[in-house]
Every structure is written in structure tokens, then in C-alpha cells.
Amino acid sequence: xDLRIFTEPQQGATYDTLLAVAKATEDLGFDAFFRSDxxxxxxxxxxxxxxxxxxITLAGLARETRRIRLGTxxxxxxxxxxxxLAIQVxxxxxxxxxxxxxxxxxxxxxxxxxxxxxxxxxxxxxxLEEQLEIVTGLWATEPGRTFDYHGTxxxxxxxxALPKPAQSRVPVLIGGHGATRTPRLAARFAxxxxxxxxxxxxxxxxxxxVRAAAQEAGRDPDDLVYSNALVVCVGRDDQEVTRxxxxxxxxxxxxxxxxxxxxxxxxxxxxxRYAETGSxxxxxxxxxxSDLDHLExxxxxxxxxxx
Numbered sequence: 001x002d003l004r005i006f007t008e009p010q011q012g013a014t015y016d017t018l019l020a021v022a023k024a025t026e027d028l029g030f031d032a033f034f035r036s037d038x039x040x041x042x043x044x045x046x047x048x049x050x051x052x053x054x055x056i057t058l059a060g061l062a063r064e065t066r067r068i069r070l071g072t073x074x075x076x077x078x079x080x081x082x083x084x085l086a087i088q089v090x091x092x093x094x095x096x097x098x099x100x101x102x103x104x105x106x107x108x109x110x111x112x113x114x115x116x117x118x119x120x121x122x123x124x125x126x127x128l129e130e131q132l133e134i135v136t137g138l139w140a141t142e143p144g145r146t147f148d149y150h151g152t153x154x155x156x157x158x159x160x161a162l163p164k165p166a167q168s169r170v171p172v173l174i175g176g177h178g179a180t181r182t183p184r185l186a187a188r189f190a191x192x193x194x195x196x197x198x199x200x201x202x203x204x205x206x207x208x209x210v211r212a213a214a215q216e217a218g219r220d221p222d223d224l225v226y227s228n229a230l231v232v233c234v235g236r237d238d239q240e241v242t243r244x245x246x247x248x249x250x251x252x253x254x255x256x257x258x259x260x261x262x263x264x265x266x267x268x269x270x271x272x273r274y275a276e277t278g279s280x281x282x283x284x285x286x287x288x289x290s291d292l293d294h295l296e297x298x299x300x301x302x303x304x305x306x307x
Contacts, residue, residue, distance in 0.1 A: 032069035040112035071101035078107030
């Protein structure tokens with residue numbers, strides 16, 4: 001089971017804060033550092049000092065880390081034109097020496113689009129499908145050849161399809177709870193399917209849908225990596241768990257029901273239940289970015305107990 005650290009910087013974080021978390025992620029033996037792609041804080045927080053851009057952040061981290069994978073859960077398809085996104089991701093992949101992964105979603109948070117003047121189209125899923133076709137098509141085009149695409153939402157003519165990523169294939173992540181279109185899209189484009197903030201039972205059900213969609217598409221379902229994203233709140237004792245829950249404005253009982261919370265032993269046990277669904281990778285949503293001792297505890301007492 002791979003453990004990855006997943007951050008929500010729109011809630012309030014500078015680049016230096018994210019760099020400190022990414023370096024701790026690397027030093028403590030976690031597999032990857034991922035971040036969300038949002039420009040507006042959620043809930044009651046003020047979001048100070050303001051948002052940071054996902055791909056600018058990852059470009060900086062690409063030069064200041066050496067081992068960990070870097071990526072997004074999920075890049076919002078509404079924020080970037082697919083041709084531009086293909087260039088951005090390929091460049092950051094080169095800057096990292098081939099450590100980037102692209103999680104791409106349709107975009108959903110209308111308020112942040114209003115706040116920053118970003119168009120929020122009614123039909124987002126069809127756009128996402130075209131975006132995936134374009135981004136992967138640009139990367140797959142052989143050097144010296146050009147790429148053309150004529151869709152409903154995007155039109156590319158004689159693109160040189162440059163630059164190329166350092167990796168022969170940048171892993172693409174697709175995720176979500178949708179029962180029909182999401183599994184079909186994952187079967188077609190994804191290297192990894194991520195189930196965000198879901199119970200063990202819902203995870204098993206959705207993984208089954210994705211596996212069935214892959215088989216229907218003529219693809220071996222085991223070609224995909226299956227993963228979860230879950231909020232994490234671990235403490236050596238009940239008092240420490242309560243303190244960490246309060247720091248992120250959550251209740252312990254709710255976190256235990258909907259995330260990975262409690263003692264290291266409790267969290268290891270629950271991770272085992274997700275592993276039984278076929279999940280091979282967990283994105284640990286860390287909401288208090290100032291609490292690096294939390295990461296050390298997870299590394300020493302949770303990660304160390306996993307197969």
C-alpha cells in the first residue's frame with residue numbers, strides 16, 4: 001500500500017509552507033506529494049494568505065525535491081485549455097526528471113470561477129473527455145509529426161505537439177463517484193482510478209464498476225491502479241487525536257466514520273479494509289500543514305506497519 005500526502009492549499013498556505021510539507025513527505029519515506037487545484041477557500045476559513053496555483057507550485061517543487069512523485073487531485077478542466085495544460089505538465093515533468101502525474105477532472109466549484117472570472121460551462125463532462133483526448137494525443141504524437149483534433153469544444157490544427165514529457169507516458173488519474181460515465185472514461189484514459197472520500201462499501205462498488213468498464217473496453221482491469229483519498233487524523237492517544245481534529249474544525253467521531261482517524265493501530269486496521277477492496281494507494285488529506293509531527297507519526301507508526 002503506497003501512502004501519499006495530499007494537501008488543500010486553497011484553505012491557506014504559502015509556497016514555503018507547501019515546500020516544507022513536500023520536503024517532509026520526501027524525508028519521511030512517503031511515495032508522493034499531491035495538491036488540489038482550487039483558487040477559493042471552502043468552509044468558514046478566510047484562506048489567508050491566498051491561493052497558490054497548482055502547476056506553478058509543482059514546478060517549484062520539481063526543482064526542490066528529488067524522489068517523490070508530484071501531481072494533482074484533480075486539475076480542474078475548466079481552468080486551462082488542454083493544449084496549454086499539455087505543455088505545462090510536460091515541462092514540469094522534465095523539470096522533475098519524470099516524476100509527475102496528472103489528475104484531471106471536470107471542475108465543479110462554481111463560486112471560485114465567479115470569484116476569478118473563469119468561465120463555468122454547463123456541459124463539463126464532454127469537455128473533459130475532449131481534454132483527455134487532446135492532452136494524451138499531444139504527448140503520444142511522434143516527434144516530427146503533427147497533431148490535429150476537431151471536436152465540439154476544441155479545435156487543433158497542425159500542432160507540433162511539443163514539448164514531450166520526460167516519461168514515456170505521464171500517468172493519468174481519473175476519479176469520482178459517477179456510476180456510468182466516470183468508469184467509462186477511466187477505462188479509456190486512466191492509469192489510475194481514484195475514489196475520493198468514500199466508505200469501504202462505496203469504494204468496492206465503484207471499483208467494480210471501473211473494472212467492468214475496463215473489461216467491456218477490451219482492457220485488462222488489473223492494468224489500472226485503484227486508490228482512495230481520505231482525510232487523516234492520527235494521534236498517539238485520544239487527547240492527541242482530539243487536538244488534531246479540533247485544529248481542522250472536525251469532530252473525532254465524524255473523522256473516524258468518514259476518514260482515517262484514531263490511534264495508529266485503528267488507522268492501520270481501517271487501511272486494511274480498503275486494501276481488501278483492491279485499493280493499492282492512499283492519498284492522505286492533511287489539512288493542518290503546520291503540523292509536521294503528524295506526518296512523522298504516520299510515517300513511523302502507520303506506514304511502517306503496512307505491507
